Amino acid sequence: MNRPLKKNQQSSGQTRSPSLVEQTIDVLGRDIINGTYAPNESLPPEVEIARAIGVGRNVVREATKILTSVGLLRIAQGSGTKVQPVDQWNYLDQRVIGWAMDSDDLRDDLIDELSTLRLIVEPEVAAIAAQTASTTEILRLFEAFEEMEKNRDIPEQAVEADILFHRRLFAAAHNKFLTAILRTVVVVLRANFALAIKADYHIIEFLEEHRQVAEAINRRDPDAARAAMRLMLTNNEQHLIDMRKAVAERGMEK
Amino acid sequence: MNRPLKKNQQSSGQTRSPSLVEQTIDVLGRDIINGTYAPNESLPPEVEIARAIGVGRNVVREATKILTSVGLLRIAQGSGTKVQPVDQWNYLDQRVIGWAMDSDDLRDDLIDELSTLRLIVEPEVAAIAAQTASTTEILRLFEAFEEMEKNRDIPEQAVEADILFHRRLFAAAHNKFLTAILRTVVVVLRANFALAIKADYHIIEFLEEHRQVAEAINRRDPDAARAAMRLMLTNNEQHLIDMRKAVAERGMEK
C-alpha cells in the first residue's frame, strides 16, 4: 500500500529531515486528498498502517489525530478510522491547502475560488485598514512596499516582499479572523509562485497598484483604498489566467 | 499546576466522556489562551505535565501536537515546548475559537471582529449564491427557512434551523474557502446562543430578512440578495449590542 519512509536523508547534510510524524501526516494526507482512500472508506488499522510505512504505532496515532483535527478523518474507538466526506475538509488549513494545490484535479478550481475569496475580503481589509491603521503600521506598510521596489528584478525576494506587504496590511486591520484567512492565502500564493516564475512573472506590473493602496491608506481614504485593491486583484486575476494559458500552450508544443 | 483529570464521569451514565487526549488538549489550550502560560514562555517538560494531570506521556504528546497544529505551541526537540506569539494563533480553528469565547478578556472583541467578518463575507456569499445555486439547492434553502418558521417559538431548534439555513446558503456558493469560514462562524453563533436565550431572543425578528434573502436568490437577483443579507446582519448586530447591554445591566443590579 505505502512504501516505507526513508528515515533520514542526510545525503547533503544540509536539509533537516522532517519528523516521522510529519512525514506520516503528509503521506496519509496526500493519499486522502488524492482519493487513494475515498470518503466514507475505512483506513487500515493503526498497526497495519504503521507496519506498511515502517513506523511505530504512536507515530501513526499522532498523525491520524492531526488529520482528524483538519476534518479529513474520523476516528471511532472500536469501529476504525474513516475518511470524512469532502465537505468536512478544512480548506483553510495550510496542510490541506498544500496537498490540494499539488493535486492536478483540484488546483485550478482552488485558484479560482481563492480569487473569489480575495476579491471579497482584501478590498474591505484595505478599507478597514485606512480607518484603523496606526502611524507606525502605515510606516511598516511603506517599508514593505519599498522592499518590493528594491527587489523588483529578483522574483523570489519580490514575492516575499509582496507577501510581507499583505501581512502588514492585514495586521493594520486588527482583526484576528482576517489575519487567519491571510495565512492560507499566503500558502496558495507561494504554491502558485512556482508557476509564476516560469511564465515570466514581473512584479513591476503590480507595483503601481500596491503604491496606490498604501497611499490611500496613508490618506485615510477607505473608498480609494478599496478601489485600488480591487483593481490590483482584478489585474492579478487576469494575469493568472493569461499565465495559465501560456503554461498550457507551452505544455502542448512539447 | 493542574489538577488531575477525572477519568470517567459516569455519574448519570448518559454523557460519553471525551478521551483523555481530548481533555488534555482542552486543559492545556485553556491555560494558554488564558495566559497561565504566556507567549514565548516554556511549558513544563512532557513528563511533568503528564504527572501533573495524571495521564501518560503519550497522551500529552498527542495533545501538544494538536496544539502545535493550531499555532498555539512550538515544539523543539532538545529545547522544549514554547507558547507561540499571539499572532500565530489560528482563530479560525474551532477549538481556539471556543476557548477564546469562554475567556472574559477576549469574548467581546471576538464578537465584534466576527461581526465585521460576517458583514464582509456573507452579503457576497448571498450574491454569489444567487448566481450559482442549483434549483435543488434553492429548494433546500427554503426548506431550512420553513424549519425556522415552524420552530419560531422553540429557541434551541430555531437556532439550529438558522444555522442550517446559513449552511445551505454557503453550500450554494460552491466555494471551499467560504464553506470553511462558515464553520467557525457557526461555532461563535452557538457559543453566543447561551447569552441570546437569556436576553429574550426571538428568532421571529429575523424571519422576514431570511425570507427576503431566499427569495432574492430564487429570483436570481444578486444585488437584492446582497442587500437583504446586509440588512439582516446589521439588524442582528444591533440586536447583539442591545442584548449585551441588557445582560450587563442585569449583572449590575444583582
Place this chain on the structure above:
DNA sequence: TAATTCGAAACATCCTACCAATCTGGGTTG
C-alpha cells in the same frame, strides 16, 4: 421462525519502560 441476548473478534485508547536524536550551557583546552 423471529426477536433477543451474549460473547468473541476487531479496533482504538492508554500506560509503562526504554533508547535515540537534538539542543543547551558550562567547563576544558588550545
Place this chain on the structure above:
DNA sequence: CAACCCAGATTGGTAGGATGTTTCGAATTA
C-alpha cells in the same frame, strides 16, 4: 579569549501489554 567538547535536559520514536468500545454473528429464547 576563543574554540571545542561533553553531560544533562528534553523531545522523538519504539515495543508490548492491558483496557474500553463497537460490531457482528451465533446461540438462546419467545
